[in-house]
Amino acid sequence: MTQLLSLPTTDLLDRFASQDPTPGGGSAAALAGALAAALVEMVANLPKTRTGAPDEREKLDAAKAAAQKAGARLRQLVDLDTDSYNAVTAAYRLPKATDEEKSARSAAILKAMRQATEVPLETCECAAQVLRASAQALAHGNPNAASDVRTAMALCRAALDAGAENVRANVASPSLTAESPLYLARLEALRAPLESMLANPSRK
Numbered sequence: 001m002t003q004l005l006s007l008p009t010t011d012l013l014d015r016f017a018s019q020d021p022t023p024g025g026g027s028a029a030a031l032a033g034a035l036a037a038a039l040v041e042m043v044a045n046l047p048k049t050r051t052g053a054p055d056e057r058e059k060l061d062a063a064k065a066a067a068q069k070a071g072a073r074l075r076q077l078v079d080l081d082t083d084s085y086n087a088v089t090a091a092y093r094l095p096k097a098t099d100e101e102k103s104a105r106s107a108a109i110l111k112a113m114r115q116a117t118e119v120p121l122e123t124c125e126c127a128a129q130v131l132r133a134s135a136q137a138l139a140h141g142n143p144n145a146a147s148d149v150r151t152a153m154a155l156c157r158a159a160l161d162a163g164a165e166n167v168r169a170n171v172a173s174p175s176l177t178a179e180s181p182l183y184l185a186r187l188e189a190l191r192a193p194l195e196s197m198l199a200n201p202s203r204k
Contacts, residue, residue, distance in 0.1 A: 004078050005031075021089075026081035026120045029162035030074045033127040036155035037071025039148050040064070042133045048142040056140040063136035070129040074159075077123050081166075084116040106175070113175045117183055120166035124190055127159035129199055157198050160191065 004012055004023055018021055020188040043066035049056035093110040095101045131153060167187050171180035191198070 004082065005034075005075055022082040022085050024082075024085065025112040025162055026085065026116075026123065027078045027168045029120060029127075029159045029166065030077035030081055032124045032155045033123060033130055033159035034071050034074040034078065036127070036134065036159065037074060037130045038165055039152035039155070040067035040130060040137050041071065043137045043141045043145045043152075044133075046142045048144075050140050050143055052075040059093070059136050059140045062154065063133040063140075066133040067130050067137075070126040070133070071141060074123065074126045074130075077126065079118045081087055081116075081123070084112070084119045088112040088116050111177045113170060113173050114179070117167055117170040117176065120163040120170070121183065121186060121190075124160050124163040124167070124187065124196060127156045127163065129196060131156035132158070135197060153197070160194070160198065164191070178189050 004015065004027065007015065017030065041064050044060040044067070049060060088109070091105065091112040094105040094108055096105050134149050134152045134156060138146060138153070141149060164187055167183055170176065171183045176183070
């Protein structure tokens with residue numbers, strides 16, 4: 001599996017900037033979500049809470065645990081998105097000279113496209129979990145770190161929007177025509193409960 005996050009930051013950015021199609025937008029979406037999760041963890045780790053009330057520490061600990069879990073998966077998704085795109089490319093390059101080869105190629109493309117669509121959808125799911133955790137961090141964390149939490153929320157919105165763009169692009173493929181409504185319905189069900197946070201994060 002690709003290990004993009006093991007690269008030095010400059011090298012990672014150069015990989016994104018290269019003419020190669022991967023890593024691309026899907027990996028960038030997961031990276032944005034992972035950065036958001038890290039910021040939420042940082043704020044939750046601060047010793048000072050908003051008011052010092054004991055229950056705030058409990059809520060911050062829960063937010064930290066949620067961000068940590070989602071963030072760990074988002075780090076994996078950075079690589080999985082690149083790998084899934086590469087698998088799609090490999091499937092399209094399979095031979096198609098005979099009926100048997102055409103059938104095998106079509107099956108491989110369908111399998112690869114499904115995986116390539118599930119990955120950004122999962123990125124959106126994880127980013128949504130981090131967004132909810134960031135709302136808790138904003139409500140109960142050290143007010144001096146509010147800008148860090150709002151940055152995390154902005155990164156979550158970017159991850160959700162970018163992940164959604166990748167899902168929509170993939171379901172436009174002819175191989176996923178029949179399954180497109182299901183993927184889009186899952187995406188809408190994921191985003192709908194978050195609209196208030198996506199549109200207007202609290203500035204308290």
